[in-house]
Amino acid sequence: MEAKIRALLEELPGKEGALIPLLQGVQSTLGYISQDAVEAIGEVLGISESEVYGVATFYSEFRLFEPGEHQVKVCLGTSCYLKGGRELLERLSRSLGIPPGRTTPDGRFSLETVACLGCCSRSPVMAVDGVVYGNLTPLQAKAIIADLDE
Amino acid sequence: MKRASDSVDLEKIRREAKKAWDDLFSADTLVCTGMSTCGISALACQTQDAIKEELSGRDFPARFMKVGCLGLCYAEPLVYVKKIGMPMVCYGYVTPEVVPSLVDKAILGDDLWKERALGIVDLPDIKERSAQTDIPSIWDHPMLKPQIRIALRNCGIIDPESIDHYLARGGYSALAKALITKPEAIIEEVKGSGLRGRGGAGFPTGMKWEFCRKARGREKYLICNADEGDPGAFMDRSVLEGDPHSVLEGMLIAAHAIGSTAGIIYCRAEYPLALQRLDIALRQARDYGLLGDDILGSGMDFDITIKEGAGAFVCGEETALMASIEGHRGMPKTRPPFPANAGLWSKPTNINNVETFANLSAIINRGGDWYNSIGIGRSKGTKTLSLAGAVRRAGLIEVPMGITLREIIFDIGGGIPGDRACKGVLTGGPSGGCIPAAHLDTPVDYESLAKVGSIMGSGSMIIIDEGTCIVDLARFFLTFTQRESCGKCTPCRIGTRQMLGILEKITRGEADLSDLSKLERLANAVRNGSLCGLGSTAPNPVLTTLRFFKSEFEEHILRGNCPSLVCKDLTSFYIDPGSCRSCGICAESCPAEAITGQFKEAHVIDQDKCIRCGVCISVCPEKFSAITRKSGKKVVQCI
Ligand SMILES: Cc1cc2nc3c(=O)[nH]c(=O)nc-3n(C[C@H](O)[C@H](O)[C@H](O)COP(=O)(O)O)c2cc1C
Numbered sequence: 001m002e003a004k005i006r007a008l009l010e011e012l013p014g015k016e017g018a019l020i021p022l023l024q025g026v027q028s029t030l031g032y033i034s035q036d037a038v039e040a041i042g043e044v045l046g047i048s049e050s051e052v053y054g055v056a057t058f059y060s061e062f063r064l065f066e067p068g069e070h071q072v073k074v075c076l077g078t079s080c081y082l083k084g085g086r087e088l089l090e091r092l093s094r095s096l097g098i099p100p101g102r103t104t105p106d107g108r109f110s111l112e113t114v115a116c117l118g119c120c121s122r123s124p125v126m127a128v129d130g131v132v133y134g135n136l137t138p139l140q141a142k143a144i145i146a147d148l149d150e
Numbered sequence: 151m152k153r154a155s156d157s158v159d160l161e162k163i164r165r166e167a168k169k170a171w172d173d174l175f176s177a178d179t180l181v182c183t184g185m186s187t188c189g190i191s192a193l194a195c196q197t198q199d200a201i202k203e204e205l206s207g208r209d210f211p212a213r214f215m216k217v218g219c220l221g222l223c224y225a226e227p228l229v230y231v232k233k234i235g236m237p238m239v240c241y242g243y244v245t246p247e248v249v250p251s252l253v254d255k256a257i258l259g260d261d262l263w264k265e266r267a268l269g270i271v272d273l274p275d276i277k278e279r280s281a282q283t284d285i286p287s288i289w290d291h292p293m294l295k296p297q298i299r300i301a302l303r304n305c306g307i308i309d310p311e312s313i314d315h316y317l318a319r320g321g322y323s324a325l326a327k328a329l330i331t332k333p334e335a336i337i338e339e340v341k342g343s344g345l346r347g348r349g350g351a352g353f354p355t356g357m358k359w360e361f362c363r364k365a366r367g368r369e370k371y372l373i374c375n376a377d378e379g380d381p382g383a384f385m386d387r388s389v390l391e392g393d394p395h396s397v398l399e400g401m402l403i404a405a406h407a408i409g410s411t412a413g414i415i416y417c418r419a420e421y422p423l424a425l426q427r428l429d430i431a432l433r434q435a436r437d438y439g440l441l442g443d444d445i446l447g448s449g450m451d452f453d454i455t456i457k458e459g460a461g462a463f464v465c466g467e468e469t470a471l472m473a474s475i476e477g478h479r480g481m482p483k484t485r486p487p488f489p490a491n492a493g494l495w496s497k498p499t500n501i502n503n504v505e506t507f508a509n510l511s512a513i514i515n516r517g518g519d520w521y522n523s524i525g526i527g528r529s530k531g532t533k534t535l536s537l538a539g540a541v542r543r544a545g546l547i548e549v550p551m552g553i554t555l556r557e558i559i560f561d562i563g564g565g566i567p568g569d570r571a572c573k574g575v576l577t578g579g580p581s582g583g584c585i586p587a588a589h590l591d592t593p594v595d596y597e598s599l600a601k602v603g604s605i606m607g608s609g610s611m612i613i614i615d616e617g618t619c620i621v622d623l624a625r626f627f628l629t630f631t632q633r634e635s636c637g638k639c640t641p642c643r644i645g646t647r648q649m650l651g652i653l654e655k656i657t658r659g660e661a662d663l664s665d666l667s668k669l670e671r672l673a674n675a676v677r678n679g680s681l682c683g684l685g686s687t688a689p690n691p692v693l694t695t696l697r698f699f700k701s702e703f704e705e706h707i708l709r710g711n712c713p714s715l716v717c718k719d720l721t722s723f724y725i726d727p728g729s730c731r732s733c734g735i736c737a738e739s740c741p742a743e744a745i746t747g748q749f750k751e752a753h754v755i756d757q758d759k760c761i762r763c764g765v766c767i768s769v770c771p772e773k774f775s776a777i778t779r780k781s782g783k784k785v786v787q788c789i
């Protein structure tokens with residue numbers, strides 16, 4: 001892991017301000033921030049693990065659990081909230097059998113909420129593996145997930 | 151490779167770019183698709199693929215182009231078709247299923263497929279105009295007509311991934327002009343324009359630049375705030391996705407004015423497409439010699455890097471944003487010292503919003519006086535606004551300051567769907583307030599919005615109808631600010647939590663009237679005692695709703711009644727046996743499996759299992775509308 005972190009650091013201009021880009025780098029290769037990664041980043045940057053952990057938990061982008069193969073993010077911005085985002089979340093949460101912030105036991109899906117995808121004119125929206133779907137009903141949302149599961 | 155070593159070179163490159171741009175409209179058929187995140191979410195990519203597919207094998211030469219968001223998001227996917235010798239027609243709602251008809255009628259046929267046309271995209275560079283047809287110009291469309299597009303001048307018109315398109319439309323000419331102008335004179339011009347920061351606080355931009363210009367230090371940072379954390383705002387995303395070079399040009403002008411050598415764009419990670427298009431734009435600008443050393447032979451060195459935000463609303467606040475770039479938890483600092491003197495890495499720093507930058511090239515080209523002539527009072531120029539919520543034409547607009555909320559909602563937005571009554575409009579997101587329908591004649595400018603207890607903020611406008619519960623809305627915003635509070639100062643950390651607690655009590659019907667005065671006292675304490683703008687504005691949604699909708703709070707408290715039938719603990723759902731056609735959709739959709747019923751038999755909701763999520767109402771076919779809600783205690787349903 002340490003070698004990986006050092007390689008990521010090579011691509012950055014220096015150690016100054018490198019913590020967040022490193023965490024982002026780890027998350028984009030590993031999918032989440034593992035305990036090893038926290039240790040290794042602390043080691044490489046010469047800061048304490050608690051500082052790394054403190055930053056990783058401050059930002060909602062960082063996941064401390066292993067995500068599913070498919071990542072479902074339901075938007076709960078103001079417009080989506082008012083136009084049925086909660087219902088989407090409720091429906092998906094029930095059909096996947098997990099609360100938001102978790103991954104299904106088979107590792108296929110993880111469900112998350114997001115503060116806003118900036119797609120308010122097409123509320124309610126969700127993003128699956130980065131692709132945004134708009135004007136959804138709970139059933140359409142469920143169908144999109146079901147299609148992926150096939 | 152094209153590289154401009156001075157402004158003469160730049161003009162040469164521009165001439166070539168202009169020629170290619172003009173050719174686009176005269177050779178072959180051109181098909182443009184609106185491909186911002188909003189369009190893509192409406193299946194614009196599939197639409198474009200379907201058009202290509204339909205045309206393939208027909209030996210019909212056509213060119214394809216992507217454009218950013220024109221702002222008519224409600225009608226997406228948008229496709230423009232320009233046939234040789236004909237004007238360019240914009241079609242709405244072109245989902246993949248519509249493509250065969252589009253190709254048949256609008257592309258291959260001689261007809262312009264008038265029924266589906268939203269308007270003619272009249273551009274100065276296209277000689278075939280709307281006047282030749284009986285389709286009106288798109289600029290006369292009710293959503294576009296009241297607009298003045300400065301920051302959005304290229305959005306929905308050019309390919310955002312083409313620097314040549316930007317150049318063809320006059321791009322980077324303001325930079326060339328600025329580079330031969332003294333920095334002080336530019337600052338004066340910007341001051342004279344009356345431009346105020348579009349990030350929320352509305353601080354005069356020219357004055358901010360002057361502070362930074364005068365600050366001591368050889369290294370100065372210039373930051374573009376593209377964090378756009380307000381849940382409900384998408385102006386900055388649309389500008390970055392639709393015309394990223396306008397932001398870069400604005401930053402270059404600012405860098406020259408304040409004497410900066412290093413620029414940073416702090417963009418939220420939730421905007422992958424904006425990040426991608428920014429990255430492309432930066433590389434193109436470097437290739438063309440518009441970023442890097444000795445820009446256009448002026449001796450100015452300047453480059454820009456992108457920093458990806460990591461999902462924290464407070465990081466939109468300038469000092470927290472800088473802490474975040476430095477790799478820390480994004481917590482604000484007390485000011486002074488101001489960023490102009492000691493900002494990023496303790497160096498003098500100037501920070502402006504995306505839209506602030508996007509306005510600058512027009513101000514330099516056309517003069518501060520021109521910009522100053524638009525707008526009202528101390529709010530000059532235009533403001534981009536995102537329209538969403540209960541409005542027919544949701545989307546992105548840019549209007550002169552001083553236009554009223556009523557004009558925005560009814561003339562531009564087309565009013566409320568289903569002809570329901572407008573209850574109010576939320577401006578400024580979680581830092582703003584809810585302005586009731588009775589105040590819809592309030593002009594949209596910094597001062598007038600503040601007078602009714604709200605703020606302009608970044609420019610999000612969410613329209614609400616009778617179906618929105620005011621108490622639940624206040625609770626929603628406080629849930630957000632409470633969660634996003636960074637925890638550094640006590641009034642915000644504890645105060646927002648306590649306020650949320652009271653609001654939750656009200657939505658459960660467990661509060662008494664004394665809680666309202668407690669709520670108001672707390673709100674004032676949080677407003678006055680917080681360290682940064684997050685805390686000091688967090689009470690706004692509560693204070694404005696208490697001011698304008700107090701009776702709704704009292705209705706929850708005194709009668710356990712949620713008039714809008716939203717608060718879960720005060721609402722129950724049941725199926726009207728007379729209207730139910732036992733189609734079973736509700737039972738299939740119900741996440742709690744609370745609905746049972748046999749074929750040809752009215753369905754029933756088990757009140758003990760029901761989690762009151764409302765999914766059943768949203769799926770019950772409109773022609774049946776069998777599910778109703780009642781406020782108050784649970785309804786026992788008998789068949
Ligand atoms: C909690 C909070 C969030 C903010 N979020 C943003 C934001 O997302 N984008 C932005 O441009 N400004 C935001 N601001 C305002 C910035 O602190 C700063 O005033 C602004 O970027 C300055 O640019 P301007 O003068 O061009 O408006 C926020 C302020 C606060 C207090």
